[in-house]
Amino acid sequence: MTVDVLVIGHRNPDTDSIVSAIALAEFLSIKGFKTIPARAGELNIETLKVLNECGLQIPTLVEDVRPRVTDVMTRDVKYVFRGTPVKKAIDLLNSIGIRSIPVVDENLRVLGLFSVESFSRTYLRDFISLRVKLVDVPLKNIVDVVNCDVVLGDLSSRVSGYVYVGAMSIETIKSKYSFKDSIVVVGDRVDVQLHALESRASLLIITGGLRPPNEVVDKARSLGIPILTSPYDTYTTAKLVDLSRPVEIFMDRAEVVSENTLVQDVINLMKSKLVRSVLVVNSYNRLSGIVTRSDLIRDYRKVVALVDHNELSQAVDGVDEAKVVAVVDHHRVSGDIKTREAILFRVEPVGSTSTIIWKILREHSLRLKNNILKAILYAVLSDTLLLKSPTTTEDDIDCVNTLSRELGIKLEDAVKFVRDAIALSEPKDVEDIIRYDMKVYDEGGYKFAISQVFTVNPDYYISMKDKLISRINEVVRNEGIKLFILLITDYISNTSYTVVVGDTTLFEEAFSTKVVNNYVVLEGITSRKQQVVPKLLNIISSRR
Known part of the structure; x- marks a missing residue:
């Protein structure tokens, strides 16, 4: 994956800082990098005048390079809607090899997080209670999960009640159990089927793929009780009925962050809440992604190249959390910007960083577009105070004279332009x-x-x-x-x-x-x- 390299100068950017960022970005682009020339602050009038004269766009404003959720999150996130049978959620986890999945409403707003852990916790609690109870479960869920045929019933209706298996004799059932408002799973025992209907069960499921006799169907129709037939045996059917419950019953509360949240804040949240994943919502509060521990293993730092400075105190916020791949500067070496790998580090005692960029271009036998070279000419004149600064070197003079000649610009005209631009830029308050x-x-x-x-x-x-x-x-x-x-x-x-x-x-x-x-x-x-x-x-x- 190609990563954008932000080429950026110091805060309170001057003309040299901006032009060297543009020029180095162009050089790196020629060398195969994907670059973005950037600035760490607002531009002064002088710099704006130079960019306008040279037909160059204002670099992107970047005030913070600390990694944020949008840099690490998985965007193509799978999710399930509220009301989805929990078995379908489990099947989805297994099919794509993940441990958790968001639960959302019809507007993609986050309701919770379903996971292997949340399912196990709820399922174990129900197992210990030795009772399975369905509450307001859509009949369609049971039909889909158990693969039932509908003998009687409206798929849009909902059913509730404890789940009973009619496996005992009719005498024992009548003496010990009440099927009222219950879901009864039974084989081809007509007496038990009729008893379930007479007891006002909420749903009758007949297993083995067997169709009930007419007297059972007629009885159920008269009482308004739905009948389904399952292709499975009674034990399997009862298990699947349990898994037809809506996924939200088994979900946990989700930890939710915005796309702009700092990655470090997400790490702290995961540690404090002991969670494996955090859901991400966009500005409309709709699900837009997920951050898991796996996302935080890779190198998610933003990649930056620094020009015209090499001190943390002058750099864009968060540079200590970024991956610095290059430094081109003409100031002292502070030593407070650290890297994990060797980088391009070029610092020379010249009057302008743009002079160094010009030298790099010559060393690589490369020529940038004339408008960028023209900006380099103006930047060197600006940073060397029209070649009068004590920092001015022979390299700066050579750069100015060469560019003036190659671009067909009279040096006195370039000096006048920069002098006027400097005067316009003087602050007033x-x-x-x-x-x-x-x-x-x-x-x-x-x-x-x-x-x-x-x-x-x-x-x-x-x-x-x-x-x-x-x-x-x-x-x-x-x-x-x-x-x-x-x-x-x-x-x-x-x-x-x-x-x-x-x-x-x-x-x-x-x-x-x-x-x-x-x-x-x-x-x-x-x-x-x-x-x-x-x-x-x-x-x-x-x-x-």
Whole structure:
């Protein structure tokens, strides 16, 4: 079975994250994989402008990759309707080799679960009581299960009563038993047949395939009592009559979950309730599948390839429960994403993940569609701040120049397009500024966050400094962050106007500077990845 590979970037996706997901998905597709380019958050205006310019679709939004019931359930589930003879349910279990089967009403709404265990439990209870009693059993059930011929009776009628076998002499029966409102199973003993009718039995079943004499038929007709004839002997007939009871008598209460329920929650439910299977219903509350222990043995994890990040704190929710098959990134290696098998893991110190994808394509002598290559060109320019970032490498420059030439796009036109797109994407309100490109890091339990806004108009953000500090203080308190840094980066002057909240002493030690009223100007600092994170990690490590 071919499994979809979700190719996905980090939360708060930027242009490089989105374009590298699209490009790697296309590369893997050429290599024979079934892929879905995805995103872990909403897109900014810059990225939307790039996708629109290149004629590319917005990747699928995926906010959680934890496996859910819909990923593991058996959809082609067999079921029986309410009222089905229990023998038919047993035959179905045996014919397809399963241990349980759902019981539903006419609208496919779950009523319960019939299983080998539930049948055995109810049947044993009846066996111990030494009495078999039918309650409101459709006459049709008995006809179908016992393979009877109908002498008299309406198949839509229902019968109730204890089941008696008329095997003794008529004298003994009259002295010890009452057949009133009972189901009497008897052979060719006319005296017992007539006595059963005179006692107002609810049903007379004559065994051996023998037709009753006219006087018995006439008597039954006058009293309104149905008569059936069974092709089997009396013992077999009595056993089958017992198995004509509706399946719901033998079912257990079913544990029911929705298709969107987490697999881990199903596992916990099975353990706590000691059940072997759980039924699944759709949004209309109708049966749509079943999850058994067998379904949980196989590898049901979602398959993902990560681009432009390799840290759990930045990844889509649930990635620790997914099967990661590839990582392509240009950031530090955190080491907190674990895999069971060897994977494609490519991390290079370049300015853009899209540059690495471009290099992979060249190594495999592959060329993607021009619109994807055009997006790669824009993504590299965006992530390297128009090739001005200190993270820019010769590979990034080579990628941009080569694509510009091959696509027939003037480099100055591409630069202008990306510069305009970046300007359009600048966040305006306090919450958007803080969350716009926020990345959270967890280094040995020390949790810190860095947000960065690139602009050519830093004064706008500086004027909001007090409001930004106030809101960041709330974020620090509510989200367990020890240090929060907001970089307002003017990529023309190569200066970051920086708001620092929380553990300011660590920041001061890292940058050999003084933070005054949660604010400091860092000249020559534009790269979070290369110029900020490593300095912080060095101080965090030295404190241990």
